[in-house]
Amino acid sequence: MLRYAKKINNKLNLILSMRFRELFNYFRPYGFETPDWKIAEEYGLELNQIIRMDLNTSAYLPQRWLKNLESKISTLKISQYPDSTYRDLVEEISRYAKVVNEKIIPTSGGDEAIDIIVDAFMDCGCEAILSSPTYDYFRVSVELQGGRIVSIRRRADFADDIDRILSSINDKTRIIFLCSPNNPTGNTISYNDVITILERAPDIPVVIDEAYYEYCGKTFIELTETYDNLIIVRTLSKAFGLAGARIGYIVASRETVKLLNKVRPPNSLSLVSIELAKIALKDSETVLRNARKIVKERERVRELLSTLPKIETYPSEANFIIFKSREVAAKIIHRKLMQKGIVTRLLDFGDGETYLRVTISLPEHNNKFLKLLEKILREQI
Numbered sequence: 001m002l003r004y005a006k007k008i009n010n011k012l013n014l015i016l017s018m019r020f021r022e023l024f025n026y027f028r029p030y031g032f033e034t035p036d037w038k039i040a041e042e043y044g045l046e047l048n049q050i051i052r053m054d055l056n057t058s059a060y061l062p063q064r065w066l067k068n069l070e071s072k073i074s075t076l077k078i079s080q081y082p083d084s085t086y087r088d089l090v091e092e093i094s095r096y097a098k099v100v101n102e103k104i105i106p107t108s109g110g111d112e113a114i115d116i117i118v119d120a121f122m123d124c125g126c127e128a129i130l131s132s133p134t135y136d137y138f139r140v141s142v143e144l145q146g147g148r149i150v151s152i153r154r155r156a157d158f159a160d161d162i163d164r165i166l167s168s169i170n171d172k173t174r175i176i177f178l179c180s181p182n183n184p185t186g187n188t189i190s191y192n193d194v195i196t197i198l199e200r201a202p203d204i205p206v207v208i209d210e211a212y213y214e215y216c217g218k219t220f221i222e223l224t225e226t227y228d229n230l231i232i233v234r235t236l237s238k239a240f241g242l243a244g245a246r247i248g249y250i251v252a253s254r255e256t257v258k259l260l261n262k263v264r265p266p267n268s269l270s271l272v273s274i275e276l277a278k279i280a281l282k283d284s285e286t287v288l289r290n291a292r293k294i295v296k297e298r299e300r301v302r303e304l305l306s307t308l309p310k311i312e313t314y315p316s317e318a319n320f321i322i323f324k325s326r327e328v329a330a331k332i333i334h335r336k337l338m339q340k341g342i343v344t345r346l347l348d349f350g351d352g353e354t355y356l357r358v359t360i361s362l363p364e365h366n367n368k369f370l371k372l373l374e375k376i377l378r379e380q381i
């Protein structure tokens, strides 16, 4: 960490003759996903050979919604800003998520939702608690506000260590981040654990990121009626297949939403994305049907994965699975898959073990991945 910080600091000193934030002495930026064209260049592939199984996005391209959008696009008052209350979109989210309008804030993706929450609660020099490994943008957002991450290692089965989370709370704690299902481990948090945290830390904002909610059907939204300190983050980037549209939302109590509205940017959603999100939310049955197909595929892939030699898989309630080989380094598998255009995510949990995360895709893609993995293992073992 220090070596890395020194490296970027020296680099910045060379490049930038202006003053930059102290933060850059230690800050590790978000690991941006490699774009298709770069993968193609590096591995000598055609763009159409690349199958992204590393982004946890949906393989279903919502053509019908895009056609519908096309018919509406010429009527959009694009020379004007969107309605700053996003009223029509809020209505659709309200219907879908079964919460009243006053408890909803639409955002430009889940990431902006996280930023808004951090902007509202994190003071410089204060702390946020999270269970590691988890979605890295929590850390990025907190550190950009001058906050510090208190990272609590998950238990062996990847469950949140509630006792250690609770005992880590101090005067400086400003946020507790939970993620259910958790990216990258795929497990959900139990109802009892959430209640325990909310009850024992009533003055600390508790964020539950439900980006993968549609794949598990478990939500904590109804608890926002009882607990002002609970804030739910959702996105249309995963099961809705709209990662490119950048739409997410926050659900919290009316009072908490009032506070969060004080810090959110006024116009971060585009009119075009709002229109597409409205079309999509009206057709949530299709989304849930596709999510069920992915869940079925996930179980099939997991079963086949576990028949491969010396492969360990873990249960998942999201649209991805993590696995590791007891024999072949994850790095080698990752590279060999990449050479054939199958992109998976290489994960280092810092426990000396590396894992791979694969996003469940269409059956033909999943089969290609499984066949290739089997071949790689056969060659390596």
Ligand SMILES: Cc1ncc(COP(=O)(O)O)c(C=O)c1O
Pocket (backbone or CB within 6 Å): 055, 056, 108, 109, 110, 111, 112, 135, 179, 182, 183, 209, 211, 234, 235, 236, 237, 243, 246, 247, 248
């Ligand atoms: C847990 C979690 N939250 C939020 C996001 C970001 O979602 P969005 O595309 O809506 O910003 C991701 C994306 O991978 C995620 O895994």
